[in-house]
Amino acid sequence: MHSKEQISHDEYQKTADWLKSQTKHRPQVAIICGSGLGMLADTLKCQDSFAYSDIPGFPQSTVQGHAGRLVFGELKGKTCVCMQGRFHMYEGHSLCKTTFPVRVFKLLGVETLIVTNAAGSLADSLQPGDIMVIKDHISFPGLVGLNPLCGPNDDKFGPRFPAMSGCYDKGLRSLAMEIAKQQGVAGLIQEGVYAMVGGPNFETIAEARLLHRLGVDAVGMSTAPEVVVATHCGLRVFGLSLITNKVVKSYEDSDSVNHEGVLEVGRLRSQTVQQLVTELIGRMEINNNNNNNAV
Numbered sequence: 001m002h003s004k005e006q007i008s009h010d011e012y013q014k015t016a017d018w019l020k021s022q023t024k025h026r027p028q029v030a031i032i033c034g035s036g037l038g039m040l041a042d043t044l045k046c047q048d049s050f051a052y053s054d055i056p057g058f059p060q061s062t063v064q065g066h067a068g069r070l071v072f073g074e075l076k077g078k079t080c081v082c083m084q085g086r087f088h089m090y091e092g093h094s095l096c097k098t099t100f101p102v103r104v105f106k107l108l109g110v111e112t113l114i115v116t117n118a119a120g121s122l123a124d125s126l127q128p129g130d131i132m133v134i135k136d137h138i139s140f141p142g143l144v145g146l147n148p149l150c151g152p153n154d155d156k157f158g159p160r161f162p163a164m165s166g167c168y169d170k171g172l173r174s175l176a177m178e179i180a181k182q183q184g185v186a187g188l189i190q191e192g193v194y195a196m197v198g199g200p201n202f203e204t205i206a207e208a209r210l211l212h213r214l215g216v217d218a219v220g221m222s223t224a225p226e227v228v229v230a231t232h233c234g235l236r237v238f239g240l241s242l243i244t245n246k247v248v249k250s251y252e253d254s255d256s257v258n259h260e261g262v263l264e265v266g267r268l269r270s271q272t273v274q275q276l277v278t279e280l281i282g283r284m285e286i287n288n289n290n291n292n293n294a295v
């Protein structure tokens with residue numbers, strides 16, 4: 001199911017053209033909000049918002065805690081577009097549907113993509129409520145060929161064999177750490193490696209131990225496909241994980257993770273994440289290197 005479906009350049013373009021006809025905003029920054037982190041969109045000024053169900057070509061979000069709205073607006077002097085609710089592979093979407101909005105953002109002229117997610121921690125140093133700036137990822141689905149770039153390459157978006165080293169922009173990562181210090185939340189934040197698993201079940205203890213031994217700091221069920229597609233088409237990427245739970249690694253441990261708990265931590269820390277991302281957007285430089293007319 002996953003690698004067969006193809007989306008033509010025209011289909012991305014149609015959605016981008018429809019959005020351009022409905023809003024005057026021409027976003028420079030796109031933000032994908034993870035579970036319980038969608039409130040950032042509510043802070044945008046001069047909003048234009050669209051339910052996913054009203055946008056031609058857009059997939060539909062089915063997960064509780066994900067609103068399913070695309071919100072355009074201004075934040076700290078930058079024009080932004082914010083996804084309240086993302087698409088996951090475990091919902092049954094093909095990976096090119098999951099990542100559909102990223103290419104639409106590219107065609108809208110977006111230059112930087114910010115991704116947030118909820119994740120469980122494997123690293124002993126990461127507690128629920130901590131924030132992990134994503135330094136790199138391991139895509140378990142990607143390693144076995146569940147990759148949105150499978151199939152014929154669309155050269156208008158990027159090369160057949162894109163490099164992924166450096167896909168989480170170093171400059172934005174250090175700016176985020178600097179901002180965290182200034183906001184007095186340096187103790188809550190550290191860099192780490194995110195691993196994507198397919199879900200929807202949480203990990204078994206044996207899987208958790210495997211991930212830990214492989215050097216994974218946090219695990220979740222999203223983000224990697226969007227980042228791969230964004231990097232392929234030349235977007236600059238910044239990602240962060242809000243740690244909502246510790247992944248159970250011991251047979252002695254009677255704790256277990258659940259989706260409501262994940263959403264709850266998201267709500268508790270949403271303000272901190274929001275302030276950090278808002279300041280990052282305010283202070284990042286936009287190079288306007290997205291010459292989308294050429295795409």
Ligand code: HPA
Nearest residue numbers: 118119120219220221262
């Ligand atoms: N595992 C996978 N995905 C998650 C977790 C987890 O523990 N917490 C939030 N998303």
